[in-house]
Amino acid sequence: MKNAPRTTDEGKRLFRQVYDHIVTRIERGEWKPHDKLPSIRLLSEQLRMNRLTVFRAYQLLKQDRKAYVKEKSGYYVSSGNQEHFPVGHEGNRPLSASVHLKNSMNDIQQIPVVYQFSQALIDPNLLPNLFLSDYVKKVFDIYPKLMGTYSTPQGDAELRETLGRYLVGELRTQLTASELLITSGAQQAIDLISRTFVRPMDAILVERPTYSAAIDIFRQQGARFHSVDIQPDGYDLEQVENLMRTHKPRLFYMNPTFHNPTGYTVPSSQRKRLVELAERYRCLLIEDDAFHDIYFDGPPPPPLFTYDTDGWVVYLRGFSKYVAPGLRICAVAARQAVLQPLITAKSLADNGTPLVNQKIFLHYFESERMRQHIEKLRTALHMRKDIVEEELAATDWKWVTPQGGLNLWLQLPESLSVEALLNECLRQSISFVPGTICDPLGEMTSWIRLSYSFVSEGQLRDGVKRLADIARR
Amino acid sequence: MKNAPRTTDEGKRLFRQVYDHIVTRIERGEWKPHDKLPSIRLLSEQLRMNRLTVFRAYQLLKQDRKAYVKEKSGYYVSSGNQEHFPVGHEGNRPLSASVHLKNSMNDIQQIPVVYQFSQALIDPNLLPNLFLSDYVKKVFDIYPKLMGTYSTPQGDAELRETLGRYLVGELRTQLTASELLITSGAQQAIDLISRTFVRPMDAILVERPTYSAAIDIFRQQGARFHSVDIQPDGYDLEQVENLMRTHKPRLFYMNPTFHNPTGYTVPSSQRKRLVELAERYRCLLIEDDAFHDIYFDGPPPPPLFTYDTDGWVVYLRGFSKYVAPGLRICAVAARQAVLQPLITAKSLADNGTPLVNQKIFLHYFESERMRQHIEKLRTALHMRKDIVEEELAATDWKWVTPQGGLNLWLQLPESLSVEALLNECLRQSISFVPGTICDPLGEMTSWIRLSYSFVSEGQLRDGVKRLADIARR
Numbered sequence: 001m002k003n004a005p006r007t008t009d010e011g012k013r014l015f016r017q018v019y020d021h022i023v024t025r026i027e028r029g030e031w032k033p034h035d036k037l038p039s040i041r042l043l044s045e046q047l048r049m050n051r052l053t054v055f056r057a058y059q060l061l062k063q064d065r066k067a068y069v070k071e072k073s074g075y076y077v078s079s080g081n082q083e084h085f086p087v088g089h090e091g092n093r094p095l096s097a098s099v100h101l102k103n104s105m106n107d108i109q110q111i112p113v114v115y116q117f118s119q120a121l122i123d124p125n126l127l128p129n130l131f132l133s134d135y136v137k138k139v140f141d142i143y144p145k146l147m148g149t150y151s152t153p154q155g156d157a158e159l160r161e162t163l164g165r166y167l168v169g170e171l172r173t174q175l176t177a178s179e180l181l182i183t184s185g186a187q188q189a190i191d192l193i194s195r196t197f198v199r200p201m202d203a204i205l206v207e208r209p210t211y212s213a214a215i216d217i218f219r220q221q222g223a224r225f226h227s228v229d230i231q232p233d234g235y236d237l238e239q240v241e242n243l244m245r246t247h248k249p250r251l252f253y254m255n256p257t258f259h260n261p262t263g264y265t266v267p268s269s270q271r272k273r274l275v276e277l278a279e280r281y282r283c284l285l286i287e288d289d290a291f292h293d294i295y296f297d298g299p300p301p302p303p304l305f306t307y308d309t310d311g312w313v314v315y316l317r318g319f320s321k322y323v324a325p326g327l328r329i330c331a332v333a334a335r336q337a338v339l340q341p342l343i344t345a346k347s348l349a350d351n352g353t354p355l356v357n358q359k360i361f362l363h364y365f366e367s368e369r370m371r372q373h374i375e376k377l378r379t380a381l382h383m384r385k386d387i388v389e390e391e392l393a394a395t396d397w398k399w400v401t402p403q404g405g406l407n408l409w410l411q412l413p414e415s416l417s418v419e420a421l422l423n424e425c426l427r428q429s430i431s432f433v434p435g436t437i438c439d440p441l442g443e444m445t446s447w448i449r450l451s452y453s454f455v456s457e458g459q460l461r462d463g464v465k466r467l468a469d470i471a472r473r
Numbered sequence: 474m475k476n477a478p479r480t481t482d483e484g485k486r487l488f489r490q491v492y493d494h495i496v497t498r499i500e501r502g503e504w505k506p507h508d509k510l511p512s513i514r515l516l517s518e519q520l521r522m523n524r525l526t527v528f529r530a531y532q533l534l535k536q537d538r539k540a541y542v543k544e545k546s547g548y549y550v551s552s553g554n555q556e557h558f559p560v561g562h563e564g565n566r567p568l569s570a571s572v573h574l575k576n577s578m579n580d581i582q583q584i585p586v587v588y589q590f591s592q593a594l595i596d597p598n599l600l601p602n603l604f605l606s607d608y609v610k611k612v613f614d615i616y617p618k619l620m621g622t623y624s625t626p627q628g629d630a631e632l633r634e635t636l637g638r639y640l641v642g643e644l645r646t647q648l649t650a651s652e653l654l655i656t657s658g659a660q661q662a663i664d665l666i667s668r669t670f671v672r673p674m675d676a677i678l679v680e681r682p683t684y685s686a687a688i689d690i691f692r693q694q695g696a697r698f699h700s701v702d703i704q705p706d707g708y709d710l711e712q713v714e715n716l717m718r719t720h721k722p723r724l725f726y727m728n729p730t731f732h733n734p735t736g737y738t739v740p741s742s743q744r745k746r747l748v749e750l751a752e753r754y755r756c757l758l759i760e761d762d763a764f765h766d767i768y769f770d771g772p773p774p775p776p777l778f779t780y781d782t783d784g785w786v787v788y789l790r791g792f793s794k795y796v797a798p799g800l801r802i803c804a805v806a807a808r809q810a811v812l813q814p815l816i817t818a819k820s821l822a823d824n825g826t827p828l829v830n831q832k833i834f835l836h837y838f839e840s841e842r843m844r845q846h847i848e849k850l851r852t853a854l855h856m857r858k859d860i861v862e863e864e865l866a867a868t869d870w871k872w873v874t875p876q877g878g879l880n881l882w883l884q885l886p887e888s889l890s891v892e893a894l895l896n897e898c899l900r901q902s903i904s905f906v907p908g909t910i911c912d913p914l915g916e917m918t919s920w921i922r923l924s925y926s927f928v929s930e931g932q933l934r935d936g937v938k939r940l941a942d943i944a945r946r
Binding site: 327 | 504505508509515518519524575576579583594595597598600601602605606609610613614617618619620621622623625626656657658660661664666686689690693797798799800802818820821822823824827828829830833
C-alpha cells in the first residue's frame with residue numbers, strides 16, 4: 001500500500017466517481033436527454049480534477065451509451081436513460097431514490113446466525129442487566145413526568161453538564177456543556193456532519209480501511225473519496241499532507257484509537273501534527289472515539305481533540321458500544337462555529353434525542369456500578385480476544401494484536417476467496433465482515449473483520465474453529 | 474387567495490429561489506469566481522421554469538455584484554463571494570454549512586415563558602404519568618436485556634405487527650408489518666422522505682400555511698416550493714391539478730386532518746380525487762396524520778391512504794402528540810417501492826429507533842388504560858379549546874372553530890403588527906407562533922397560531938386574557 005502504485009488505482013476510482021456522479025444526475029432527471037453536458041475543461045476545474053480523469057469518465061459514458069458526441073460541440077445526454085418508478089407506471093418522469101442509498105454492513109448483519117462475528121457489539125450477557133432495569137425504575141421515580149417531556153434539540157442540560165465535566169478530565173482541555181450535542185448514536189452524528197459540511201462531489205478523506213457505514217453515509221451525500229492508509233504505526237503523514245494539499249478535502253473522518261476494523265492506534269507523535277495539518281489545510285477532523293474506554297493493558301493516548309486550539313476537530317464519543325447499547329447515546333464535542341449548524345441539523349432531523357434515554361443514561365453513567373462494569377468488561381473482552389487468537393494460531397492468517405476495541409482484522413492467504421468463504425460460513429450460521437466493504441476502494445479482497453465481542457466465550461471458541469475449518473477446505 | 478393575483482407573488486418567490494440556489498452554490502465554492510454560469514435557456518429548461526424568472530434572478534445577481542456580464546458571452550461569477558469560516562482563518566477556501574439550515578419554530582420555542590402557547594404539545598399533567606412509570610418497570614421485567622439490544626433499522630417486529638393490525642382497522646385497507654417503518658417522531662419521517670425523494674431545485678407542493686419545521690426540512694434539501702391554499706372546506710382541486718401539471722412536483726406534503734396550524738379538515742369528497750391526481754401526475758402524497766385521534770365531536774374522515782391502491786400515498790402516524798411524547802414513536806406506512814429506500818435511509822441516519830422506546834410504547838399502546846386515556850384527553854382538550862374561544866369572543870379576531878387538533882389559527886386585524894405583538898408578549902412571558910413562519914411564502918403577516926394543549930386550564934384563561942389585553946393596547 002505505498003503511494004506510487006496506488007496512483008493508478010486512485011485515478012481509476014476517481015473516474016468511476018465522476019461517471020457515477022453524472023449518471024446519477026441523468027437518472028434523476030437533472031440532466032435531460034439531449035442536454036449538453038459541461039465541457040471537460042469546466043467540469044475538471046469545478047471538481048479540481050485532472051482533465052484526463054474527466055475525459056475517461058466521458059469516454060465511458062459514451063461507451064455505455066449514456067452520452068453521445070456532437071462533433072465540434074461536445075457531449076450530450078442520450079435518451080432512454082431515466083429510471084422508472086418500480087410500481088409499473090408508464091409516466092414520463094422518474095421517481096427514484098438517491099442512487100447511492102445503500103447500507104452494506106446492514107445487509108450482512110440482518111442475516112440471523114448462531115456465530116455472530118459481524119456485529120461489533122457487546123454481548124448483552126456482559127451488561128449488568130438487572131441493575132440497569134432497577135436503575136430505570138429509579139429514574140422514573142425521580143422524574144415521574146419523563147415520558148411526557150421533550151428534550152431540547154441540543155440535548156438535556158443536566159446530561160451535557162455531567163458529560164462536559166467527565167470529558168474535561170479525559171480530554172485535558174476546556175469544554176463546556178454548551179460545546180456538546182447529544183445524538184442518537186455516533187452514526188447519527190456522522191450523518192449530521194455529512195449533511196451539514198459535505199456537498200455532492202466535495203472531496204473528503206477517510207481511512208483505508210474504515211467503518212463501512214461511514215462510507216455509505218458519505219457516499220449518500222455524493223462525496224468524492226480519497227483514502228489514507230492506516231497501518232499498525234498510524235498514517236503516512238506525507239500522504240495525508242499531499243492529499244490535503246492536492247484535493248482540499250472538507251473533512252477527514254478518522255477513528256484513530258483502536259480503529260475499526262483494524263484495531264490499530266495512531267501514535268501520540270502523529271496526533272499533534274495531524275491537528276496542525278487540519279488547521280493549515282482547513283480540513284475538519286472528525287475524530288470518532290467509540291472505543292476509547294475499551295483498552296486491554298492501558299489507556300490510549302489523548303485524543304486529537306486535546307491538541308486542537310482552533311476548532312478543527314469534531315470529537316464523537318459514542319457510548320452505545322459499552323454503557324447501554326439500547327439507549328443510543330453519543331456526545332459530540334465541537335467549538336461553536338461547527339456545533340451551531342449541527343444543532344440546527346439535529347433539530348430538523350428529529351428534534352432531539354428522546355429525554356427518557358438521556359436521563360436513564362445520565363444516572364447510570366454517574367453510578368459507581370458503571371465504573372465497576374467497565375473494568376469487568378475490559379477483562380472479559382481481553383479474554384475473548386485471546387481466545388480467538390489462540391484458535392487462529394494454527395492458521396496461516398496474519399494479524400496485528402489489538403490493544404483495545406472489539407475487532408480483529410485478519411489477512412487471509414490470497415489463494416482463498418473471501419466471498420466464497422463468507423457464503424459457506426453463512427450457510428453454516430457463521431458471519432463476519434468481508435474487508436471489501438470496509439475499503440473505500442472496495443479492493444481489500446483478502447481481509448476480513450472478526451468481532452469477538454458479541455458471542456459467548458464458548459461459542460467464540462467453537463465458531464472460530466469452524467470458521468478456520470471451512471477456510472481449510 | 475385566488476389563483477390569478479397570486480401568480481405575480483409566486484413568480485416573485487420563484488425568482489428569489491433561483492437566486493438563492495445560485496448564491497448557495499457560489500458560496501459553497503461549487504461555482505468559482507469567473508466560472509461561466511449556465512445560460513438562461515439551459516437553466517430555465519433544467520428547472521422547468523419560465524425564462525423570465527431565471528432572467529430576473531440573473532439580473533438580481535448582477536445588481537448584487539454576485540455575477541457580472543461579458544458581452545455576447547453570458548453571466549460569470551464575480552470574485553469575493555465566498556463565505557469564510559467564522560473561526561477567523563485567512564484560508565482561501567470556505568467551510569460553510571448549508572445556507573438554508575434553519576429551524577424557525579425552534580427559535581421561538583426555546584424561549585422559556587409561563588404562558589406557552591407556541592408548543593403544540595400535550596400538557597404533561599394530562600398524561601397518566603404514574604401509570605406510565607409503572608408500565609416502564611413492567612416492560613423491563615419482561616425484557617431484562619432490553620438496554621443491551623439494538624432494534625433493526627425498520628423497527629421492532631412485534632411493534633410493527635401490533636401497529637399493522639391496529640392501522641388495518643383504522644385505515645380500512647391492506648397493510649402488513651413489512652409495510653411499516655418506525656421512526657423517531659414524524660419529523661424524522663419527513664426528513665428521511667425529503668432526503669430520499671427530493672433533490673435540490675425539485676418542485677414540491679406544501680399547504681399554505683403548513684407545519685413550519687416541514688418548510689425548514691424541505692428547504693434544507695433545496696426544494697422549490699409551490700403552495701396549495703388550505704381553506705375550511707379543503708383545497709382548490711383545480712389549483713392542485715394545475716400545480717401538478719405545470720410543475721411536476723415530486724411530492725405534496727399535507728396534513729389534511731385537523732391541519733396544523735389551521736385545524737381545518739379536507740373533506741372526504743376531495744380525498745379520493747387527490748389520490749387520483751397523485752397517480753396521474755406521479756406525485757407522492759405525504760399524509761401527515763398526527764392529530765387523527767384528537768377529535769372533539771366525532772372521528773375524522775378516512776385518510777387518503779385508504780383510497781390509495783397504487784402506492785402514491787405515504788402515511789405518517791406520529792404518536793408523540795398524545796401517547797407518550799417523550800418516546801418519539803411514529804409509524805410510516807408505505808408500499809415497498811417507497812418504503813425500501815426509506816428503510817435504508819433510516820439505517821444510515823441512526824441505525825434504528827432505540828428498542829427501549831419501542832417496547833415501552835408497544836406495551837402501553839396495547840393497554841386498556843391507553844384507551845381510557847385518549848378518551849379523557851379528548852374531553853380535556855375540547856374544554857381547553859372552548860376556554861380560549863370564550864376568552865377571544867370579546868376580540869375582533871377571526872377564526873374557524875376546529876373539530877380536533879391542538880391549535881387555533883387566528884386572523885388579527887391588519888392594523889395590528891404581529892411582530893410587535895410577539896415581542897411584547899415574549900416580554901410578558903407569553904409565546905405564540907407568528908403565521909409568517911407557517912407560510913411557505915412568508916407573507917401571512919396577520920395570522921397567529923395559538924396552541925391550547927400545553928398549559929393548564931387556569932393559565933390558559935389567564936394567558937389568553939393577557940394576550941388580548943396586550944393586543945388591545
